[in-house]
Amino acid sequence: MPPRSDDPRRDATGSRRGSSRGSEPREPGLGGISDARAYTPRGRTVREGGGAEQRRTPRSNRSGDPFRPALQVLDGGRAGRAGTREPVTDGARSGRRSTAAGGRAGVVRTVSSRPVREPFDDDDEDAPPPRRRSQPRRPAAQPRRPVRKPRRPPRLGDPRRRLRLGTVLALALFASIGVRLVYLQTVDTPAYADGGLPNRLAVVELPAPRGAILDRGGEPLAHSVEARYVFADPTRVKDRFATARLLSPLLGVPVSDLAEKMRKRTLPGTDTPLQFVYLARGVEIGTAKKIMALDLAGINVHRDERREVPGGDLAANLIGFVSQDMNGLEGLEAKYDDVLRGQAGKRTYEVGLGDLAAPIPGGYSRTTQPQPGSSLKLTVDRDLQFMTQRILAKQTAKVKGSVGAAVIIEVPSGEVLAQASQPTYDAANPTKVGSPADRDDAATTFVVDPGSIHKAITYGAALQEGVITPDTTFPVANTIVRGGVTFRDTHPADGRTMSIPGMLAYSSNVGTIEIAEKLGKDRLFDYQKRFGLGQATGEGMPGEAAGRLLPPDQWSGSAYGSVPIGHSVDATPLQMAAAYATIANNGTYVQPHLVKETIGADGKRSPAAAPTTRSVLSPANAAALRQMMEAVTTVDGPDGPATGLAAAVPGYRVAGKTGTGLRYDGGKQQPGEVGSFIGMAPAESPRYVVAVFVWSPGGGGGAVAAPAFREMMGFTLRHYRVPPSLTNKSPKFEVFPR
CATH class of the missing domain: 3.40.710.10 (DD-peptidase/beta-lactamase superfamily)
Structure with missing residues (x-):
């Protein structure tokens, strides 16, 4: 005969009494609320009417709970014998429950042919019990083995602290960069700016117009007219000898003299390369246009003046003459040179290096305007x-x-x-x-x-x-x-x-x-x-x-x-x-x-x-x-x-x-x-x-x-x-x- 069920609502076959479907044969382990509750988490339900006193009742006396039979895990539809644990075969469904008088109910799982038991902890409703391997149940009198709680992982750093620390470090970095930039822009600016400035400067002399020599009626005996001077930047001249051969017929200067002027050299007492040298002064405007048409590297022209004597030999022994640099050499031109010559100006500006030898927009630039010379009015009647x-x-x-x-x-x-x-x-x-x-x-x-x-x-x-x-x-x-x-x-x-x-x-x-x-x-x-x-x-x-x-x-x-x-x-x-x-x-x-x-x-x-x-x-x-x-x-x-x-x-x-x-x-x-x-x-x-x-x-x-x-x-x-x-x-x- 099949064993008697502890649940008064079930018969010996495991079907619930009073159910219209109780007479139908059932597959072991399926159907009914009890089966559903058997699969609730941790295999237990909320106790009804137990209270604290009931929880203090020994396990052997808890069988009087009317819902207790429903919480029993049936094995193949058969009630287990009190105080015994029947082995579950490999084909048994995981999650089936077995009970024992005065003992603790558990779930036996078969994982890799090895039985594992999950203990139930009635006192701990929240934490899931650790899984235990399937083993013979200890005698009821054996003291309960303490359940080990899983070790908490080590506490990681607070992300908010890391964020604050990173922010502080970033701000400190930017602050130090800002301070350094301010220092460079205010304190060390002249030193850094002037450090490489000489290498970028170009100097062009602005000749002062020379005063005229007039007769007693104001007619010019000697005066200056607009002309051009031809100059070279030796650092940009590619072939000075070839350049000199092209310029010599136009300027009337020997090739050797022009080539020597275009030779690369530095300013006296410095390492700065010479970037300006006169090739000819007082060149006629028409000749200057021909030179510019040659488009020679490093050769350019600029406004200049040329001394003109309208009368040729008229009062020549009195007037004298000037050099190409407009310096008086003889006669009144030499005697009153400081009056006639005036004061030359100068333009200093930054230029690009290499082939970009052009003024740098917004760069250093300083211009001293020339002061024209005074004119002499003579007592001579032309x-x-x-x-x-x-x-x-x-x-x-x-x-x-x-x-x-x-x-x-x-x-x-x-x-x-x-x-x-x-x-x-x-x-x-x-x-x-x-x-x-x-x-x-x-x-x-x-x-x-x-x-x-x-x-x-x-x-x-x-x-x-x-x-x-x-x-x-x-x-x-x-x-x-x-x-x-x-x-x-x-x-x-x-x-x-x-x-x-x-x-x-x-x-x-x-x-x-x-x-x-x-x-x-x-x-x-x-x-x-x-x-x-x-x-x-x-x-x-x-x-x-x-x-x-x-x-x-x-x-x-x-x-x-x-x-x-x-x-x-x-x-x-x-x-x-x-x-x-x-x-x-x-x-x-x-x-x-x-x-x-x-x-x-x-x-x-x-x-x-x-x-x-x-x-x-x-x-x-x-x-x-x-x-x-x-x-x-x-x-x-x-x-x-x-x-x-x-x-x-x-x-x-x-x-x-x-x-x-x-x-x-x-x-x-x-x-x-x-x-x-x-x-x-x-x-x-x-x-x-x-x-x-x-x-x-x-x-x-x-x-x-x-x-x-x-x-x-x-x-x-x-x-x-x-x-x-x-x-x-x-x-x-x-x-x-x-």
């Missing part, structure tokens, strides 16, 4: 200068190998209206000249022994000191001996009595020496200095010679004869012209000068310093001397014409003096002689003084000096529209009064 040069060239051409000088001074201002030299040169092309001496200004560098033109100084001093008067006469011998030297007259008087105008007309050496002896050497020496001899005039020309006077304590016996007639005296044509201008200016010496005013770049005019003046003769004595000197250009008696008759200007009264002297070069007397004539007109009220000097190795200068004076003075008077002396004729002079 029209008068032109005619003076033309006349001098024509007259000197008559004497082979001659050198000529001419000066025209305005009375009473002392302004030099014309100053010519022969030979001359083209100031626009100064290298094409026969001799460097041709570039000299003869009026200030031509040192001569003035000869008889010095006699006007001797007679003027004698008048002023009362040694003679305009009416003085005395016998004049043909010769006179002083210091063993015999001095003769070219127009012998044969012991006849001569007047002072007659002595001037025939240039008597003997009569002049006798007057000088009465004057005395000390007073004569003093008047030489008053008339401006022995010192440079300060006209404005560079290299002006000072001349030389023989001090009285150095006079030899012959000096008493040579000094009064203009020998043993060194002077320049300009000094002698200034002495005669003193006579023309009523006895007042006025320093001759060339510069009238300076005109700044802003148009501001600054007059030149006032010339030095001093009184030498009284106006009456100066007028008397001028009248006596008119005999030189008017006397034409039975004893022959006066020495200066060829210098007479028709329609005007002219007072002057001829001279024949010697030339000295480097302190040595040169062969030949110097012929000269200095005069003033109109003699009654002189307006202009003209001095002409002609030296020739073979002589004959005197034959052309007087005619040259006549032409120059005549043009000057007509040019300035001076009325002729028609109603005021020259007096009649008696050379040998009875």
Whole structure:
């Protein structure tokens, strides 16, 4: 018989009583709530009505629970024997339950043919019991084995703490980077910025426009015009020799010179490569365009200026010339170079390296604007200068190998209206000249022994000191001996009595020496200095010679004869012209000068310093001397014409003096002689003084000096529209009064 079931609601076959389906045969382990509860988690249900007291009841007394049979796990539909555990075969369903009196219910599983038992823990409703291997049930009296709870895994770090730590580290990193950037941008900026700056800098000079040289009417004698300069960057030139061969025909510079300029090198005292070098200055704009059309690497052009002399040789010996760098080399260009040149500017900027040698936008850039030079306004009249040069060239051409000088001074201002030299040169092309001496200004560098033109100084001093008067006469011998030297007259008087105008007309050496002896050497020496001899005039020309006077304590016996007639005296044509201008200016010496005013770049005019003046003769004595000197250009008696008759200007009264002297070069007397004539007109009220000097190795200068004076003075008077002396004729002079 099948075992009796403990569940009163089930029969021996395991079916529940009162069920319509209880009579149907059932497959073991299926159907019914009990079967469903047998598969609830941990194989148990909620106890009903048990309470704490029931939980304290021994397991053997819990069979009275009406739901207990339903919690029993049936094995194949058969009730297990109390206190025993039946083995479950491999085919038994996992999860079947078996019970034992007073024992603990459990589930026996077969896993890999090994029985495993899951204990039930009535006291622990939440935690699942650990699985146990299937083994024989211990006796009921055996104490319960403690259930081990699974070990908790080690507690991991708090993610929020890790997040906070990472945030702090990131902020600290960015803060340190920010501080460093601020430090670099504020504290170390100059050091880092300047560290590599020299390697990126390009410097371009901005030339200052040079001031012009103008004549008294504002017409340019020399001025600057726009041009181009050609420069090279040696660091970018690919083949300097090939480049030089292309540029040489256009610039007129030898290939070797251009190639040397384009050679790579560094700035003196540094490791910085040279990136700028001039190849040519003052290049015409058309030529510069041809160079740019070649598109040569490292070659470029920039705005420049070129000195232009419109008149070519007009006043060339006065003006001088400049170098390609616009530096004055000779003449007024050299004397006033600091005024004319101005102050050059400079542009310094950052450029890219390599082939990108272009200004860096926003990079370092500094520009110093050039300051244009001032202009010089001269006292020279370009029209008068032109005619003076033309006349001098024509007259000197008559004497082979001659050198000529001419000066025209305005009375009473002392302004030099014309100053010519022969030979001359083209100031626009100064290298094409026969001799460097041709570039000299003869009026200030031509040192001569003035000869008889010095006699006007001797007679003027004698008048002023009362040694003679305009009416003085005395016998004049043909010769006179002083210091063993015999001095003769070219127009012998044969012991006849001569007047002072007659002595001037025939240039008597003997009569002049006798007057000088009465004057005395000390007073004569003093008047030489008053008339401006022995010192440079300060006209404005560079290299002006000072001349030389023989001090009285150095006079030899012959000096008493040579000094009064203009020998043993060194002077320049300009000094002698200034002495005669003193006579023309009523006895007042006025320093001759060339510069009238300076005109700044802003148009501001600054007059030149006032010339030095001093009184030498009284106006009456100066007028008397001028009248006596008119005999030189008017006397034409039975004893022959006066020495200066060829210098007479028709329609005007002219007072002057001829001279024949010697030339000295480097302190040595040169062969030949110097012929000269200095005069003033109109003699009654002189307006202009003209001095002409002609030296020739073979002589004959005197034959052309007087005619040259006549032409120059005549043009000057007509040019300035001076009325002729028609109603005021020259007096009649008696050379040998009875």
